[in-house]
Amino acid sequence: MLKRPKMFLLLFLVSSAFWWFFEYLNHFVHNWYYLGPPITPFARVLTASLAFSTVLPAVLSTVYWIATFKQLHHAYTGYWTFRVPYPRRLALLALITSTLSLFALGAWPDSSYPLVWVSPLIVLVSLQALTGQKTIFSVLQNGDWRPFCLPAMAGLQCGFFWELWNYGCMTPWKYNIPFVDRFHLFEMPLLGYAGYLPFGLECTLIASFLGLRVHTSPSTQ
Template identity: 50%
Template sequence: MRWSLFVLLLAGLPLLGIIAAGRDPAPYLEMPPTTRYVSHAGFSWPWFCFFVLADLLLIGGLLWAIHHGRQNKREATKRPDLPRALKMATTTAGFQHPRRFPWWGWAGMALCLAFWLLAWKRFTWFWILQPHTFLPIWAGFILAVNALAVKRSGSCLVLRRPLRFLLLFPASAGFWGFFEYLNRFVQNWYYTGIEGMGPQEYSYYSSLAFATVLPGVLSMIDLLLTFPALGKGLARCRPYHLPSSRWIPVICLLAACFGLALIGIFPDQLFALLWVSPLIIVLSIQALAGRHTLLYPLRHGDWRPLVVPALAALACGFFWEMWNYFSLARWTYTIPFVQRFHLFEMPILGYGGYLPFGLACLVAGSLVIGDPFGWEDADHLNAVSAPGNR
């Protein structure tokens, strides 16, 4: 029941804003979404510079954390008082040794490459399935990423939690479907190649494509954690204690809800909240309920839940945009103020949206399969071994 109310809150706020502004909500509920009803502002150098600064601050913070983590990792390995269990907990994928690249990883790579070719070519014999290559490309990619994690660390998310990993696929369809719904209010991207599809056909095929988002990002997180600078290093960064005032999550929750209600009224000014507000709302509610959020490990110097998901989504975003570029069924961007300097279809500054999106993926994935990377255990050991507790 409470999750139903939570979903209604997130979905209802933008629609409530439209209705309060006296607009017709019908275009925002169109299925499939093909009507263009938002006229975006053109390119603006002041806004462009503002988003450049914002992206540089985000990326600079990530690079600082990685560099700081590498230094602390080298220092930690020299500490004789550091518990052996803590050193083991700050690695990923269990405590196994690397293995050979598994056969199913090669199968995944073959599947990915074959459908990449089919997606970008226009074979006459393949025309019926031409718009539907997204799912097999990403299914092969997910297998290949998990196989690479096995080669590097001896395990992967698929092998550790196979049944729960399968639950990520239906959950992902609803998860990304929500962001598609929010996009109706700002129309930062729209699809071509879906003309003529009815509501049921579009819902079916889009759900298959959307189902790969969470498995792809979480698999990439698992792979990135096998790199020492992102795994062990980020687990031993400088502790950061967030303010404990209960008013902070209340204020953040109200501000995020208010911003989400206004994105349809001011789509040019508030489009970035599409990626930020849902995450802030979830974290605020978790904090008010007394639950640990992904920010909690920062107090023990564990920056992995904040840095690695952002990098994982950015890496996946590169492949999303690349494989989309020459596909038949594809998306195109219309982002106000920054619609220049493209990498594939995406304006280069638009890639900054992948950073908070990665955190949202981690939160959503953790709700489905629990603690997929063992961070809660490592966080407990970090707390025990902190200077004030020894």
């Protein structure tokens, strides 16, 4: 934020477009909807875009904040190692499969809606692997789970506060999630919070495509 203020400001513009993409996917599954007084389409797009512009900065700032807790670094380093065999071939297969899976949203929305959060993550990771970049799985072979766990935790933490602030407000969003629409914490079903885990990873991947490295080590702060 302080070292690259222009890039941080760019995040607000990218963040708005980023969340509009999920609004587009929601058009097929109808998992959430908004309540409030009727307004013009222009006003809706403007106010929504302003709200959406805070998503990426919020999640990335939370990642940096979480990374200051040394206890988490001890917990997620020197852990179970994981190596991806034939990474480029697997990345190409994953890219094709996850891209095609998005078309299932319109055909089988009640059963395929988790793909709204999972498929974009796989697409982004696959693109990283195919372009020769390090992915969140690259460091797992060394037992370093911080780039995987810390962004997921940041996404979940931001999601909790978004749901908290949404609860009881005058213009809330509501949920309609098949099979799990029960045991709510605020408006969100408890199992629905799982979607914030891959979403946190997606936020950091978008930042990396912009050339903004999201550090998860206290030595790089």
